[in-house]
Amino acid sequence: MRGMDQAQARSWLGTALAEARTGLAEGGIPIGAALYGADGTLLGRGHNRRVQDDDPSMHAETAAFRDAGRQRTYRGTTMVTTLSPCWYCSGLVRQFGISRVVVGEAATFHGGHDWLAEHGVEILLLDDPECTEMMRDFIKRNPALWNEDIGD
């Protein structure tokens, strides 16, 4: 990893994890994300809102991106997410030039983080056991909801 240290990444993952836990408590899909600025400021945070708002467009990453409001540039920003980003969210990262993605886990779902790495995005995969356990347990209990969320 070039620009950031693991301790900082793990601390930022805590914000995304808190969002995922909030989503779970609301009866939603437990995926959380946060967008940090180049200077380390928290720009936005959010979680998947498919169930809560009946809104299929609000994945965790899009919710955090939206929460950050309009930004002049995304250069130097870091998207932190509890789960490997799907194509929709990977496309978001690539289109807007978000520089880094910290991924909590990719064991339950292998999204587009390799594709992002090929296109110059710095990826840090943390293999966090709490992220994996929360998602594995959720998928086991709610397979239909999970499949709906990833278009399967």
Next chain:
Amino acid sequence: MRGMDQAQARSWLGTALAEARTGLAEGGIPIGAALYGADGTLLGRGHNRRVQDDDPSMHAETAAFRDAGRQRTYRGTTMVTTLSPCWYCSGLVRQFGISRVVVGEAATFHGGHDWLAEHGVEILLLDDPECTEMMRDFIKRNPALWNEDIGD
């Protein structure tokens, strides 16, 4: 083109164009989209809302997708958009398995429609002069806003 005829595609593009014109009249970025079901039902429609709602997450395609609400499957659906979809919106199409994309024009912005075609999405590029003219005129008058919208 396999499944759909040009006349139907051009008629559906009219819905997306009407959305783009509404966006322009609101002072926004004139890109519109519509999602049609496998049976030809209009499921959702929308336009870019960056300016109107200060919401960078609402591109035309995401707005139409959101407007359609939760769907059990996107098999057989068609996303119609006045402009070639950016990576964010191309990722949306790929992730949710939207079957077809009708593209008004790709002259002012060449998005991810080739990538979608490589991954099995049926693409119909209409090269519509009204779409091209509206977008070209907008970009000329509002270069900073346009660059913001595509993360440039």
